[in-house]
Amino acid sequence: MTKIKEVIVVEGKDDTKQIHKAVDADTYETNGSALSNGDLERLKKLQQTRGLIIFTDPDFNGERLRKMISAAVPGVKHAFIRRDQGVPTEAHGSLGVEHADPAVIKVALAHLYTQEERPSVTFTIQSLQAAGLTGNPHARSRRERLGQLLGIGYGNGKQLAHRLNMFRISPTQFTQAMSQIKQEENRQ
Known part of the structure; x- marks a missing residue:
């Protein structure tokens, strides 16, 4: 099983369980869409010592978390799944990483993007x-x-x-x- 050196930031424990089916990695669970100042400080420290991969759900709250962390913690990496890859198999449940197939998670983690602080403008x-x-x-x-x-x-x-x-x-x-x-x- 592939070992990931960075800490993967996810929204909850079900996301962590699914990540562990795909790779050997440590995760940091935000436990929802709210981040405290303490969370942000811990994430900054983790970024400095190990690096961070933001792997939030492909929905509004996941995107909101991604933006909050990116704004507060420069240089984080990003992994994405498509909306259709995070659809629950049962009638209940919400869209998320916890529903993604382990193979999809592996592909997402193999294709990371790193955000720069001030991107050059090519596309308008x-x-x-x-x-x-x-x-x-x-x-x-x-x-x-x-x-x-x-x-x-x-x-x-x-x-x-x-x-x-x-x-x-x-x-x-x-x-x-x-x-x-x-x-x-x-x-x-």
């Missing part, structure tokens, strides 16, 4: 609009698919521009992903 709202990712009837589904292909998660237009820049997605990577999206749309 205008460039996303020109690509049909905003102001278009298919914009939402295209943004969702682009996030899946690039492994950076879903975001609205403004969030997507920020993520593309933050994760240093190259124009070539972007163009290849958009070509794949257009090919998929043409097949439908």
